[in-house]
Amino acid sequence: MLEAHARHWAKSLLPVYHRLPAPMRHVAVSMRGWPLARLRRSAWAREEAALGARLERDPTAAARCVVERLRAILVHAAATVPWYARAFAEHGFDPVAVEGPDALRRLPILERAALRDAWRDLQSRAIADDDAICTSTSGTTGSGLRVRATPEAYARTWAQQLRHRRWAGIAPDEWRITLFGAEVVSRRADPRRLWVYNVPDRQILLSAYHLAPRWADAYRRRLERRPLAVEGFPSVLRDVAHVIGPARPGRPRARVVFTTGEALTAEARSDIGAAFGARVLDEYGQDEKVGFVLECPAGTYHQVTEYGVLEVVDEAGAPVPPGVEGHLLWTGLVNPAMPLVRYRIGDEGVVVPGGRPCPCGVTYPAVAPTLTRTGDSLRLAGGRRVSPRLLNQLLKECRSFAAAQFVQDGPASVTILAEPAGAGAAAEASALARRLEAQFGGAVHFQSRIVDVIARDPSAKRRLVVVRDGGGADGGGADGGGANGV
Numbered sequence: 001m002l003e004a005h006a007r008h009w010a011k012s013l014l015p016v017y018h019r020l021p022a023p024m025r026h027v028a029v030s031m032r033g034w035p036l037a038r039l040r041r042s043a044w045a046r047e048e049a050a051l052g053a054r055l056e057r058d059p060t061a062a063a064r065c066v067v068e069r070l071r072a073i074l075v076h077a078a079a080t081v082p083w084y085a086r087a088f089a090e091h092g093f094d095p096v097a098v099e100g101p102d103a104l105r106r107l108p109i110l111e112r113a114a115l116r117d118a119w120r121d122l123q124s125r126a127i128a129d130d131d132a133i134c135t136s137t138s139g140t141t142g143s144g145l146r147v148r149a150t151p152e153a154y155a156r157t158w159a160q161q162l163r164h165r166r167w168a169g170i171a172p173d174e175w176r177i178t179l180f181g182a183e184v185v186s187r188r189a190d191p192r193r194l195w196v197y198n199v200p201d202r203q204i205l206l207s208a209y210h211l212a213p214r215w216a217d218a219y220r221r222r223l224e225r226r227p228l229a230v231e232g233f234p235s236v237l238r239d240v241a242h243v244i245g246p247a248r249p250g251r252p253r254a255r256v257v258f259t260t261g262e263a264l265t266a267e268a269r270s271d272i273g274a275a276f277g278a279r280v281l282d283e284y285g286q287d288e289k290v291g292f293v294l295e296c297p298a299g300t301y302h303q304v305t306e307y308g309v310l311e312v313v314d315e316a317g318a319p320v321p322p323g324v325e326g327h328l329l330w331t332g333l334v335n336p337a338m339p340l341v342r343y344r345i346g347d348e349g350v351v352v353p354g355g356r357p358c359p360c361g362v363t364y365p366a367v368a369p370t371l372t373r374t375g376d377s378l379r380l381a382g383g384r385r386v387s388p389r390l391l392n393q394l395l396k397e398c399r400s401f402a403a404a405q406f407v408q409d410g411p412a413s414v415t416i417l418a419e420p421a422g423a424g425a426a427a428e429a430s431a432l433a434r435r436l437e438a439q440f441g442g443a444v445h446f447q448s449r450i451v452d453v454i455a456r457d458p459s460a461k462r463r464l465v466v467v468r469d470g471g472g473a474d475g476g477g478a479d480g481g482g483a484n485g486v
């Protein structure tokens with residue numbers, strides 16, 4: 001259902017959409033937004049929001065809910081997911097007897113690569129493709145992963161975002177401004193308006209493709225006219241912040257800013273807070289719908305226990321104590337279409353040692369995701385920035401890369417490096433280069449090169465974007481960013 005919408009949108013409708021007169025674009029976006037808006041107002045979302053409001057202040061009830069949901073999803077996985085039927089049998093694991101998250105330690109860790117390779121075997125036979133929503137997530141290194149989720153999982157995920165709004169004093173039906181990667185206004189256009197309305201979802205989609213000084217005033221006017229809740233990826237919001245500069249005292253450009261999808265560095269938080277004149281509250285979730293962590297107004301990252309079980313482990317897979325950083329393993333509790341158990345998503349973090357309750361009153365465990373995924377923006381001629389998020393968006397359609405990297409050699413020259421995963425990588429890389437070149441009106445030269453291995457930087461991170469010395473149009477330094485979709 002939604003998949004069909006999304007694919008049409010991306011592949012065939014986008015050029016048509018960009019030729020529509022502005023009012024028709026609002027209609028098109030609203031029509032596309034309608035099914036999701038309906039899910040977001042469903043009984044599932046309301047029920048999960050009400051449950052969450054209770055559990056966040058009742059640790060006993062929260063623990064009971066985790067056990068019930070965990071047992072239910074493991075029983076379901078054993079009965080309907082071939083991969084888990086085999087794994088549980090091999091390990092003599094009886095899901096019915098599960099009495100708590102500790103039981104998970106007897107099961108193997110599921111790596112992201114294994115999920116990609118054994119994808120079909122990890123889907124529930126009980127949920128047909130027609131009854132699921134399929135999306136594609138790109139991760140940091142350009143290797144696509146398909147995710148299947150039930151509509152109910154989407155609704156229960158939305159409830160977490162509603163909770164975040166409630167914490168910030170924002171009502172569920174208030175309008176918001178969104179700065180994600182969709183090309184809502186053609187990047188080739190010189191538009192009068194930089195946004196479109198998604199009426200059913202009360203959402204104003206602001207372009208992330210016009211981040212250059214000549215549009216700065218248009219962004220400032222839109223944001224200052226009526227400060228709303230703003231949501232977006234840190235890399236995109238930071239680029240907006242650089243273009244619009246700090247807000248004047250007493251002239252906020254947002255009521256609150258919600259960041260998601262990428263690591264939020266201290267510098268990005270400070271730049272975004274200053275530019276929007278508002279508090280920044282971060283959240284951590286994933287396309288795979290396995291875990292949710294929300295930053296409360298007191299600055300604590302709270303892990304929503306009824307959404308997913310979190311383990312933090314070392315290289316060898318052994319649990320690390322609170323206060324020690326490790327790999328995050330998630331066991332999702334809300335998506336029966338593709339249940340993921342002990343899934344190593346590629347992010348790191350630390351459980352904050354307990355003791356002092358958070359002043360906000362929420363009793364969920366405190367977790368600090370120290371996300372390692374990094375990436376700079378491309379800085380192109382004319383002061384235009386293109387965030388790793390937007391590049392990831394384009395990489396989603398590339399199926400033959402094991403990894404990809406954008407190397408900026410100069411303000412008007414970018415090389416796409418691709419590490420092949422299958423046949424056709426060279427052709428796909430050169431097609432991507434041609435597409436990007438056309439999209440930037442030929443002002444920037446994109447070339448592609450196939451490499452055996454994409455080098456990692458000294459901290460072992462593999463960057464999506466590398467800006468060579470003197471390469472950037474505005475010569476800025478490197479900092480964090482990079483990520484996973486929503």
Ligand SMILES: [Zn+2]
Pocket residue numbers: 296297298299300302358359360361362
């Ligand atoms: Zn708190």
